Amino acid sequence: GDSVTQMEGPVTLSEEAFLTINCTYTATGYPSLFWYVQYPGEGLQLLLKATKADDKGSNKGFEATYRKETTSFHLEKGSVQVSDSAVYFCAQNTGNQFYFGTGTSLTVIP
Amino acid sequence: EAQVTQNPRYLITVTGKKLTVTCSQNMNHEYMSWYRQDPGLGLRQIYYSMNVEVTDKGDVPEGYKVSRKEKRNFPLILESPSPNQTSLYFCASSFRQGSYNEQFFGPGTRLTVL
Numbered sequence: 001g002d003s004v005t006q007m008e009g010p011v012t013l014s015e016e017a018f019l020t021i022n023c024t025y026t027a028t029g030y031p032s033l034f035w036y037v038q039y040p041g042e043g044l045q046l047l048l049k050a051t052k053a054d055d056k057g058s059n060k061g062f063e064a065t066y067r068k069e070t071t072s073f074h075l076e077k078g079s080v081q082v083s084d085s086a087v088y089f090c091a092q093n094t095g096n097q098f099y100f101g102t103g104t105s106l107t108v109i110p
Numbered sequence: 111e112a113q114v115t116q117n118p119r120y121l122i123t124v125t126g127k128k129l130t131v132t133c134s135q136n137m138n139h140e141y142m143s144w145y146r147q148d149p150g151l152g153l154r155q156i157y158y159s160m161n162v163e164v165t166d167k168g169d170v171p172e173g174y175k176v177s178r179k180e181k182r183n184f185p186l187i188l189e190s191p192s193p194n195q196t197s198l199y200f201c202a203s204s205f206r207q208g209s210y211n212e213q214f215f216g217p218g219t220r221l222t223v224l
Contacts, residue, residue: 004152036215043114043200043215044153089152096160097168098143098213100153 002027006090006101013080013108021075021104023064023090031092033057033066033073038087038103047075047088080108112137114216116201122222123191131186131219133201141204141211142184143168144176146197147218153200159184191223 007022025031032051036044048057053068062077073090085108090101114135123129135142143158145168155168159178173195175187184203188195199219204211 041217043217044202044213045215046212049212091153096158096166098155099169100145102150102152 002031002092002094002097002099004090004092004099004101006088007104009087009103010105010107013106015082015108015110016079017108019075019077019080019084019106021088021090021106023073023075023101025071025073025090025092025099027071027092027094029094031094033064034091034093035062035064035073035075036089036091036100038089040086044089080106082108082110084108112214114201114203114214116199116216116219118219119217120220122224124224125192126190129188129191129221131188131199131201131221133184133186133216134182135184135201135203135214136182137203137205137214138181139203139214140181140206141213142178143202143213144174144184144186145200145202146170146195147200148197156186156199191221193223195221196223197221 034049035047037047038044048059050057050066056065064075087103087105117132140161144156145153154170157176159165201216202213204213
């Protein structure tokens with residue numbers, strides 16, 4: 001069935017380091033792909049999205065490219081900040097349902 | 111302010127005692143959904159609703175009920191809660207179901223069933 005697999009955490013980086021969080025998906029159709037972010041004690045917020053192959057979603061310095069050939073949607077940021085510390089969820093939408101990954105906890109230390 | 115609200119935010123109850131978690135949105139959204147978040151499992155969709163009086167099962171509907179009598183409200187009902195329903199629950203809504211529509215999440219309800 002449809003699913004999302006993302007990189008296990010937790011991830012700890014120093015400020016200004018490069019970030020990659022891997023995400024792959026399985027889908028019967030042509031899903032839309034999302035990254036959501038969850039700050040401590042809060043609900044999820046949409047970070048970025050891509051709706052078709054080769055689309056690049058970007059927001060707040062984060063980027064992810066929809067790769068149909070590798071069924072991937074890896075999240076990247078060139079220089080992380082302490083304020084980026086949060087849990088990141090990859091998700092896909094096929095039909096009427098959403099499927100989320102298990103989440104990757106990121107801690108950025110000064 | 112556009113938002114999704116959930117009540118209560120925290121709840122401790124005992125096995126078998128019926129409970130309802132309310133969800134309300136003020137954005138006139140058609141699509142609403144309930145998720146549970148568990149360590150190591152991420153978010154899993156329980157039920158969703160495409161519009162008033164239209165609901166459908168997600169991935170983990172067992173032990174839950176929902177209703178959508180009004181567009182703004184989508185309560186989650188646990189008729190006979192069990193300890194395996196201890197979890198963090200999120201309600202979400204979007205303007206319409208579709209890949210271009212962002213889901214807005216509520217703040218979460220932490221439920222403990224003893």
